[in-house]
Amino acid sequence: MKLSRRAFLHLASGAAALPAISRLAGAQAYAVRPVTVIEPFGVSSVPDITIRIMAPRLSELLGQPVIVENVVDAGGQIDASRVARGAPDGYHLLIGTSSSQAFSQTLFKKPLYDATADFTPIILSAEQPMMLVTSEALPVENLQDFIAYVRKNQSRMKYGSLAGTGSVNHITCALSNQAIATRTTLIDLNQYGQ
16 A cells, blocks of 8 residues: 555544554655654743654654754744745654744734645644743732732833744733733843753
8 A cells, every 4th residue: 555645644643543654654655764853942842842752653653763853943933934945745844833833924024934825734732821920039929910010110021932033922921011001021032042
């Protein structure tokens, strides 16, 4: 049985299909060389941890090395555009998030790629809830206290984003600023190293 790359990727999309893939992998033309998965959100990010958990099993099923490449960029946009412009052969995959696949399409007048037309979703691998946490030293007990504190001290307050401008972290904080009518400052934590 000859299995096309697209059919193989669709099978891989479900965790229940993983045992079946191992039986089919030997009979297909796909994965005759290493597969690179581009993860543009940094070491120890949710996307990074997710693919590093999946990579050894994928490598075993494909019979080829699965290489995880970390390149932190502007919310995943630069690496997503690199994958979008690459050969559609399944050997360069992207760990996409709402940053690279949704925000990038609405934040910029001329996005670097079309997230709908240039990519084929393979699997929803993780969901990442957002939480607001503060230092124990901050004199707040609840959300209302926090909002009052931010309003009073907004000129001194900063929020950081390792994933960069347009990332989930950045957009969440920017929307929070808008919702409570404040202006805190974004700092790019990548300038300090990871």
